[in-house]
Amino acid sequence: MSISEFELTDSVMYVKGIGPRKAELLKKLNIVTKYDLLTHYPRTYENHSTLTKIRDVPEGETVLVIGRLSGITSREVRGLTIINAILSDETGSIKLTWFNQKYLLTKLKTGMRLLIVGKAKFDRWADGLAISQIQSFTILDADEEPTLGIVPVYASTASITQGTFRTAMKSLLTKMPPLKEILPQEILTTQNLMPLDRAMRAVHFPKSFSELDEARRRLAFDELFLIQCGLMLIKRQTQDERLGISHRKDGALVKAALAKLPFDLTGDQKKVFRAVSKDMEDKLPMRRLIQGDVGSGKTVIALLALVKTVESGLQGAFMAPTEILANQHYEKFSALLGGLGIRVGLLSAKVTRTKKLREEAYRQIAAQEVDIVIGTHALIQEGVTFARLGLVVTDEQHRFGVNQRSTLEKKSDLMPDMLVMTATPIPRTMTLTVYGDLDVSLIKELPPGRKPITTTVKTMRSRKKVYEFVRAEIMAGRQAYVVCPLIERSESERLADIEPAEETFDMLSRGIFRDVPCALLHGRMNPRDKEAIMEKFRDGETKLLVATTVIEVGVDVPNACVMVIEHAERFGLAQLHQLRGRVGRGSEESHCILLSDSKASAAQTRLETMETTNDGFKLAEEDLKLRGPGQFFGEAQHGLPDLKIADVFRDVEVLLQARDAAEKFVTDDENLNYFASLRENLALAYGDKFNQIVAN
Ligand code: ADP
Ligand code: MG
Numbered sequence: 126m127s128i129s130e131f132e133l134t135d136s137v138m139y140v141k142g143i144g145p146r147k148a149e150l151l152k153k154l155n156i157v158t159k160y161d162l163l164t165h166y167p168r169t170y171e172n173h174s175t176l177t178k179i180r181d182v183p184e185g186e187t188v189l190v191i192g193r194l195s196g197i198t199s200r201e202v203r204g205l206t207i208i209n210a211i212l213s214d215e216t217g218s219i220k221l222t223w224f225n226q227k228y229l230l231t232k233l234k235t236g237m238r239l240l241i242v243g244k245a246k247f248d249r250w251a252d253g254l255a256i257s258q259i260q261s262f263t264i265l266d267a268d269e270e271p272t273l274g275i276v277p278v279y280a281s282t283a284s285i286t287q288g289t290f291r292t293a294m295k296s297l298l299t300k301m302p303p304l305k306e307i308l309p310q311e312i313l314t315t316q317n318l319m320p321l322d323r324a325m326r327a328v329h330f331p332k333s334f335s336e337l338d339e340a341r342r343r344l345a346f347d348e349l350f351l352i353q354c355g356l357m358l359i360k361r362q363t364q365d366e367r368l369g370i371s372h373r374k375d376g377a378l379v380k381a382a383l384a385k386l387p388f389d390l391t392g393d394q395k396k397v398f399r400a401v402s403k404d405m406e407d408k409l410p411m412r413r414l415i416q417g418d419v420g421s422g423k424t425v426i427a428l429l430a431l432v433k434t435v436e437s438g439l440q441g442a443f444m445a446p447t448e449i450l451a452n453q454h455y456e457k458f459s460a461l462l463g464g465l466g467i468r469v470g471l472l473s474a475k476v477t478r479t480k481k482l483r484e485e486a487y488r489q490i491a492a493q494e495v496d497i498v499i500g501t502h503a504l505i506q507e508g509v510t511f512a513r514l515g516l517v518v519t520d521e522q523h524r525f526g527v528n529q530r531s532t533l534e535k536k537s538d539l540m541p542d543m544l545v546m547t548a549t550p551i552p553r554t555m556t557l558t559v560y561g562d563l564d565v566s567l568i569k570e571l572p573p574g575r576k577p578i579t580t581t582v583k584t585m586r587s588r589k590k591v592y593e594f595v596r597a598e599i600m601a602g603r604q605a606y607v608v609c610p611l612i613e614r615s616e617s618e619r620l621a622d623i624e625p626a627e628e629t630f631d632m633l634s635r636g637i638f639r640d641v642p643c644a645l646l647h648g649r650m651n652p653r654d655k656e657a658i659m660e661k662f663r664d665g666e667t668k669l670l671v672a673t674t675v676i677e678v679g680v681d682v683p684n685a686c687v688m689v690i691e692h693a694e695r696f697g698l699a700q701l702h703q704l705r706g707r708v709g710r711g712s713e714e715s716h717c718i719l720l721s722d723s724k725a726s727a728a729q730t731r732l733e734t735m736e737t738t739n740d741g742f743k744l745a746e747e748d749l750k751l752r753g754p755g756q757f758f759g760e761a762q763h764g765l766p767d768l769k770i771a772d773v774f775r776d777v778e779v780l781l782q783a784r785d786a787a788e789k790f791v792t793d794d795e796n797l798n799y800f801a802s803l804r805e806n807l808a809l810a811y812g813d814k815f816n817q818i819v820a821n
Contacts, residue, residue, distance in 0.1 A: 131302055133160035141296035142289050153282055162297060165290075166328055166344070166770050167277035170337065171242050171261065174273055180216035182245050184254060190214070191271060194221075194237045199230055206230075212239060212256070220248060220255035228284060238265040261287045275331050294329050307347070312786050319343040328770075342779055345771035349780050353787035361791065368540035370439070370515055372405040378436040381465050382429060393570040394422055400566050401430050401544060405516070411542035417568030418741040419706025420575070423546045426568075427518045428458060430544055435467055435496045439515025442536070443499045446520065448473050448652040449659050449680060454520075455499045462497070472500030472509070474652040483508075504536075511537040518544045548703065548741075577739060578709040578717050582693070582732045585722040591689060592637050594716075598687045599641055599668045603713060605687035607633065607671045608704055610695040629691060630671040638669055646672040674700070676707055683711030693719035693735075694728040698744040701735055 137159055138148040156162050177188040192212040199208045206227040211218050221241065223229055240263040241256060248255035261278060263286075265271055279290040304322040306313070313320070319327070324343035331337035383390075390398065397415060404411035417423045431441035443458075445451040455471040462469055470489065477483040489495050493512035498504065514537030545563060583591055595605050609626035626647055634643040644658050644667045655675070661667045663682050670676070670685075674696075688708045693701060701719070709715035719732050734747060771779065 131300060133163065133301075134158050137162045137293075140293045142292045147285060147289065150282060150285055154280065159297060159301075162293065163301070163325065164769055165279060168280045169278045170331070171276045171278055173242070173271070173276045176271075176273065178216040179212065179214045179219050182219060182254060182256070184245055184247060187242065187244050187260065189240065189242050189273075190219070190256075191238065191240050191265070192218075194233060194239055195235050197230075197233050197235060199227075208233070212241065219245065220251040220253075221259065222248075222255055222257040223259060224257075232264070238267065239263070240265055240271050263288050275334065275337065277329050298326050298329065308350070309790075312350075312790070316346065316782055316786060318346055321347070341770060342776075345776045345779050346783050348768055348771045349776065349783035350787055350790075353784050354791055357787050357791040369408045369410040370405075370437075370539055370542060371408045372402075372433055372439075372515065372542070373437045374406060375402060375433060376436050378465060378467075379429060379433050382432045382462065385461050385464070386425065388572065390425070391422065391568075391570045391572055393417075393568045394426060397566045397568055398426050398429055401426060402433065404564075405430065405433060405542050410540050411544065412563050413543070414545045414547065414563040414565045415568065416547055416565060418571070419548045419703055420571060420710055421548075421568040422572050423548070423568060424454065424457070424520075427520065427544065427546060428461070430516055430542075431458075431497050431518065432462065432465075432467065434515035434542070437515060439513045439539075440490070440493060440495070440511050440537075441497045441516040441518065442504055442511065442514060442541075443497065443518045444504050444520065445499065445501060447675065448475075448501055449655055449675070450520065451499055451501045452656055452659070453663075453681060458497060458499060467497060468495045470495035470498045472498055472503045474501070474503065475656070477503050477506070509536060513537060514539055514541045516542045516544065518546065520546050548706070574712055575709060576712065576714050578705055578715045580705065580717045580719065580736050582719045582721060582729075582736060585720060588720060589637075591718050591720065592633070594718075595669070595687050595689060596637055596641070598716075599638075602684075603687065604662065604665065604667075604682065604685040605669050605689070606676060606685060606707060607669065608676070608688065608690045609671065609673060610692050626671055626673050633669065633671060641669055642667045643669040643671065646670055646675055648673055648675045674704065676704070680707055681710060682707070684713075686711060686713045686715040688715075688717045689720060690717070691720050693721045693732055698731060698734060698748040699741070700748075701732075702741050702744045705735070 135158060136148065137143055137151060137156055138145065140159065140162065143151070151157070151162075154165065156165055171187075171189075173189050175189065177190050179190055179192055182188055182190060190212065192214040194210050194212060196211040197208065198210070199206055201207075205225050208223040208226065208229055210221045210233060212221050213219075221243075241259060242261045243256040243259040245254040245256045246258070247253070248257065263271070277291065277294070278287060279294075281287065281290065304325055306321050308318065308321070312318070318324075319339045319342075321343065324340040327336050327340035328344055331340060401411070401413060401415075404413055415423055415426060427443060431443060434441040443454060445454055451471065451473050455469065459469045470486065472486055472490075476486050487508055487510075490498055491510050491512055498511075503509075595607075599605060607629060609629050626645060630643065630645040634641075642661075644662065646655060646658050646662075650658075658667070658670075659680070662670050662685075665684060686708050688705060690696065690701065690704060696704070705717040708717060717735075719735060721728065721732055731747075734744065738744065
């Protein structure tokens with residue numbers, strides 16, 4: 126994409142309107158080069174085609190008005206700056222309100238002409254309408270004709286205006302020579318795609334909404350196509366038969382492990398283990414994802430698969446996302462498998478604390494003196510090498526990136542089989558994007574004897590009653606969790622009415638639960654303390670555990686059957702579902718109580734979905750729709766580059782097309798040269814991230 130003189134890799138500095146100060150501010154938005162600016166796609170668009178006269182401004186609709194500014198005043202309320210002004214045209218005047226944008230005071234001047242896009246609401250003080258939700262405004266020169274039409278709106282920080290973005294973008298596009306096409310003509314024709322150069326220009330300044338749709342589709346296609354190509358290449362590499370391991374058929378050891386389980390496998394568990402077993406026996410390396418709702422019993426599949434690899438004379442590794450979980454698995458596995466002569470080892474912060482302990486652990490792994498190693502990220506540290514690694518299991522995969530997965534895979538000379546387990550129900554579209562290189566198995570059936578969890582949403586006013594209920598449950602011999610969104614009050618939370626975990630803990634343990642053993646657990650504690658606290662709770666010594674979301678993943682205490690979630694509106698639905706999955710694991714009736722005082726009706730409706738459905742997939746889809754994949758997975762947790770324009774919901778169709786095209790493209794060896802040029806583009810777009818994935 127480069128042409129002499131104009132280099133997209135050049136700094137964004139000195140693009141029209143961008144000096145050193147603004148360049149510095151743009152860095153916060155990850156905009157450093159001209160390419161970054163070019164692909165800072167509009168967040169949304171405003172239809173500025175119709176101008177509304179001030180007299181005709183309706184209540185509650187987004188409108189575009191132009192007028193002259195007067196009567197600028199400001200005041201401070203609880204540390205918040207409120208700016209008021211009057212906007213007038215030949216038909217009348219209307220009040221304007223800006224919240225918390227103090228910097229505007231130096232910009233807004235009496236007599237100035239302004240173009241405002243915003244929504245009017247009734248204002249008590251003005252006794253009439255006031256535009257209080259100002260989405261954007263542009264300062265117009267005395268006699269400037271405003272550009273009407275479809276106007277881009279960019280994600281920005283407070284100190285960079287939309288005007289700056291629009292001016293810079295216009296100038297950049299004017300100076301930029303036509304972009305070279307990156308897709309083969311054949312794909313453009315069969316997929317009916319707009320040329321890249323036109324799409325890139327149109328996405329910023331579309332002439333019509335239909336042109337915009339086409340431009341977006343083209344750019345989303347590119348993004349998804351490139352990722353799919355990368356994933357296909359990974360898959361192709363691992364499907365080299367010569368490298369894989371054929372595991373033995375299930376023999377005495379697997380049967381003995383099955384016999385030691387305190388329960389029979391459910392139908393789904395049997396089915397999934399059969400699929401895993403078959404994959405493992407096959408010479409092609411296994412790459413399988415097991416998706417199963419919380420509590421569906423995935424761990425036992427991992428256990429059996431690990432036993433199977435040991436039975437074939439190999440070692441297995443099991444990577445868990447947290448210390449607590451690694452410990453929990455370690456204890457369960459040792460108890461079950463110790464009697465069968467299988468040596469289970471733990472590689473965690475505790476074990477790798479001192480050099481001596483660490484080196485001894487590494488030595489045992491390298492000498493095959495342990496058969497199954499359970500660990501955290503400690504497993505992928507340099508220095509860890511396996512004598513004969515036959516199987517790698519990663520639990521709760523979305524916490525690990527694709528890169529980490531493949532790091533573990535390279536810890537031995539063999540090409541180990543790979544099993545990935547996740548309790549986050551990932552919609553199919555997402556599976557294809559993030560896990561495009563994996564086969565998927567589902568566990569839908571829950572183990573027998575589970576009582577459904579009753580979920581109720583309560584307001585803070587009922588808080589006392591709620592805790593009386595919890596107390597009664599504890600007195601009846603059960604245990605409970607209280608989950609809080611924050612650890613301690615941060616600066617920005619000062620005004621908000623949030624009880625962080627520490628305060629909640631103090632309040633409860635000194636108040637209504639004075640005579641009950643309580644404990645506090647949060648992410649910033651050191652691993653040893655966390656482990657000790659968890660241990661006591663698991664043993665039933667602690668009755669009430671006040672925690673942040675560290676308990677979200679996998680913690681298994683069957684006697685805990687009440688959970689209170691404070692400020693539930695602060696959590697995503699999928700996350701609430703995960704949290705809720707910590708109860709309902711035993712034979713007792715379980716309760717999950719969502720405390721929330723949010724008056725926002727969207728939040729209320731969202732929480733009510735929790736009352737009516739237990740279907741994790743449905744909740745995850747809802748969540749993804751509401752919050753987008755970035756939020757859903759947490760930043761960059763999935764290890765793939767963030768999508769800049771494609772949207773895994775809106776663009777399902779495009780995704781499937783991109784996948785088809787990528788499949789054909791990658792299997793046609795003649796295209797490999799072509800791929801080199803695609804990779805240049807990937808490097809431009811994603812830096813090293815993608816090369817790391819594709820190169821190994
Ligand atoms: P998850 O899928 O969330 O990882 P776990 O593997 O932790 O679920 O299993 C949840 C609980 O269900 C554990 O206590 C486990 O011992 C139990 N369990 C698993 N499979 C069965 C089964 N087939 N019958 C009865 N209980 C089971
Ligand atoms: Mg689990």
